[in-house]
Amino acid sequence: MFIDIANIKVKAGKGGDGVVAWRREKFEPSGGPYGGDGGDGGSIILQVDEGIRTLMDFRYKRVYKGENGENGRTKKQYGKNGQDVILKVPVGTLVKDEKTGKVIVDLKEKNQSFVIAKGGKGGRGNARFATSTRQAPRFAEAGSKGQERDIVLELKLLADVGLIGFPNVGKSTILSILSAAKPKIANYHFTTLKPNLGVVRVDEAKSFVIADIPGLIEGASEGAGLGHDFLKHIERTRVLVHVIDAAGSEGRDPVEDFYSVNDELNQYNDKLSEKPQIIVANKMDLPNAEEGLNKLRNEFEPKRYKIYPISAATSKGIDDLKYAMWELIEGTDVPYETFDEEYIESESQEEETIIVKYESGKYMVEGAYIERLLYSTYFDDVDSLRYFQEVLRKKGVVEELERLGIKEGETVYICDNEFEFFF
Numbered sequence: 254m255f256i257d258i259a260n261i262k263v264k265a266g267k268g269g270d271g272v273v274a275w276r277r278e279k280f281e282p283s284g285g286p287y288g289g290d291g292g293d294g295g296s297i298i299l300q301v302d303e304g305i306r307t308l309m310d311f312r313y314k315r316v317y318k319g320e321n322g323e324n325g326r327t328k329k330q331y332g333k334n335g336q337d338v339i340l341k342v343p344v345g346t347l348v349k350d351e352k353t354g355k356v357i358v359d360l361k362e363k364n365q366s367f368v369i370a371k372g373g374k375g376g377r378g379n380a381r382f383a384t385s386t387r388q389a390p391r392f393a394e395a396g397s398k399g400q401e402r403d404i405v406l407e408l409k410l411l412a413d414v415g416l417i418g419f420p421n422v423g424k425s426t427i428l429s430i431l432s433a434a435k436p437k438i439a440n441y442h443f444t445t446l447k448p449n450l451g452v453v454r455v456d457e458a459k460s461f462v463i464a465d466i467p468g469l470i471e472g473a474s475e476g477a478g479l480g481h482d483f484l485k486h487i488e489r490t491r492v493l494v495h496v497i498d499a500a501g502s503e504g505r506d507p508v509e510d511f512y513s514v515n516d517e518l519n520q521y522n523d524k525l526s527e528k529p530q531i532i533v534a535n536k537m538d539l540p541n542a543e544e545g546l547n548k549l550r551n552e553f554e555p556k557r558y559k560i561y562p563i564s565a566a567t568s569k570g571i572d573d574l575k576y577a578m579w580e581l582i583e584g585t586d587v588p589y590e591t592f593d594e595e596y597i598e599s600e601s602q603e604e605e606t607i608i609v610k611y612e613s614g615k616y617m618v619e620g621a622y623i624e625r626l627l628y629s630t631y632f633d634d635v636d637s638l639r640y641f642q643e644v645l646r647k648k649g650v651v652e653e654l655e656r657l658g659i660k661e662g663e664t665v666y667i668c669d670n671e672f673e674f675f676f
Contacts, residue, residue, distance in 0.1 A: 257276065259311035260351060266294030266335035268373035268396025269322035271381070286390055287329055288378030292322030294399040295335030297370040299348065301360050302341040308408050312564060317401055319370065325378040335372055343408055345449035345489060351403040369404060373397040376629065378596045392637035395629040398621065412464035413582045415490030419510055422498045423535040426565040430467040431575055447588065455579045463578070464490060488522060492529040492581045499545035499562065507534070507545040508552050529581050532582045533574060540566040609653040616659050618650055618667045627668050
């Protein structure tokens, strides 16, 4: 089975907590803060691997977690970073956010990698908080949480040439002749169940990838048959080669076949009509093929479509077709979807976001940053409490609460914890 869509959950590791420790050595009577930083959490990384052709592995495992960073140690020693998790995906994998449907990244180049969930940052040990006025800080910083997200992996076939047309017009046979691919070939009245890929060698340092796109049927653009599952593969091909049964051996008209298939493509995505396309009149070894070829020429040559008569059964005309394909793809760009930079940037800023609001008669302060600050604070320690208040002022929380109209002595809810407000 060809698996080309997978929904998975990725969760990066949490950063290790900073530690509170003191220097206690025989010849160092004054001691001092000696706590080290926590290690960073492991990230989840997507990496392109040319040896992988499907998303089959993601069908059996749906959740991937990065390793947590170790907590800091005494003697200012850092905790060990959590191990990254590298997920191998095929070339051409489109990554989307499951909730919004927005494209996060298009993995279209070999060896390309992308951090899909960044590991949490390790917290600072108490040695980091020592200043001239605070020489013995009795607090440290907690590690931050790693990113967590639900994503959709979508594989859209990457090929230079896409062979399109009705079932049983000879696409698989053409692919097998032009390349080393070995598709199943028989007199099927239904469509191939998966796209087949092959590499065609034109000359030294000249080759291209060709794909036998499963045969389309009427109504494919509305999801009939295997419609939507495979129409998307055509979006990622550079040019289209439309294979038509010139002999009309199954009772269909060659000209009507062309319009019918192209109508399905345009209904699915009207940009497909902009792709360069040539016509291959196949089965020229059969009776009535010449008549069909003349029909095609009369209809499409005035519209500047190039027509190549061939016989896949006898290989006649195959070489001419191969060079025609190469000429067609030479100056044609590959239509890739692009990186949604604005979306990624908003994701990276999420960790520092602080929300201050007045809702349902309550003053509330929320956000991942504040939650981590709260977790790191030792409220029985004067220095730690003072640092907590200092950060709230620096981050503009106090100013925003005043703007919202808070009065002295009123309650503020910080991540569901109650505090009394004082100027």
